[in-house]
Amino acid sequence: GAVVSQHPSWVICKSGTSVKIECRSLDFQATTMFWYRQFPKQSLMLMATSNEGSKATYEQGVEKDKFLINHASLTLSTLTVTSAHPEDSSFYICSSREQGGSSPLHFGNGTRLTVT
Amino acid sequence: AQSVAQPEDQVNVAEGNPLTVKCTYSVSGNPYLFWYVQYPNRGLQFLLKYITGDNLVKGSYGFEAEFNKSQTSFHLKKPSALVSDSALYFCAVRDMESGSGNTGKLIFGQGTTLQVKP
Numbered sequence: 001g002a003v004v005s006q007h008p009s010w011v012i013c014k015s016g017t018s019v020k021i022e023c024r025s026l027d028f029q030a031t032t033m034f035w036y037r038q039f040p041k042q043s044l045m046l047m048a049t050s051n052e053g054s055k056a057t058y059e060q061g062v063e064k065d066k067f068l069i070n071h072a073s074l075t076l077s078t079l080t081v082t083s084a085h086p087e088d089s090s091f092y093i094c095s096s097r098e099q100g101g102s103s104p105l106h107f108g109n110g111t112r113l114t115v116t
Numbered sequence: 117a118q119s120v121a122q123p124e125d126q127v128n129v130a131e132g133n134p135l136t137v138k139c140t141y142s143v144s145g146n147p148y149l150f151w152y153v154q155y156p157n158r159g160l161q162f163l164l165k166y167i168t169g170d171n172l173v174k175g176s177y178g179f180e181a182e183f184n185k186s187q188t189s190f191h192l193k194k195p196s197a198l199v200s201d202s203a204l205y206f207c208a209v210r211d212m213e214s215g216s217g218n219t220g221k222l223i224f225g226q227g228t229t230l231q232v233k234p
Binding site for chain 2: 004006009032034041042043044046049091093095097102103104105106107108109110112
């Protein structure tokens, strides 16, 4: 089945630094990838939809200058948390799906970001 | 507006007993429905989906779900629970509005923690 690989699985960084998270589709072409954020014991909150070769679409309330998304190829999308602060600490998950109207989303294993 | 509701924050069941995790939805038109499972500090794993056809859908790890159009429900079931089934379960419906029907964007319920005790 379709596999989405996400790296790193966890990262600790200092306040003010930037962190890049990579999401790769290993055996299919992903024209669209979704970036989610999940707080403890809560559901997934969609942050943005990244589209290969074009600008990402951000959900309301998500700062596009803080959460930079790049989707330069059909197999790679990146999320960069710029000037991270402790409140950015969270679990970030990417997902994508194969082409086809009813294909399910496949998720990466997530990245646990801790900002100190 | 489209939405998914999982009315139970937590479901407790004894190992070997049947389990049900509830989900109701609200969408316009025919829904595309999904169930996912999440283990601690991991991404979501796809369990099963309903698109069309037979109302009873069978999925991974012995799970199944029943689509009920009149009750707008899609409850997840398993005849005999295992301790290893303990996890967080999400019901989701595909967003068919906002011009996003072709991207596969999903609307998730709030999640239900399943606790299976030995």
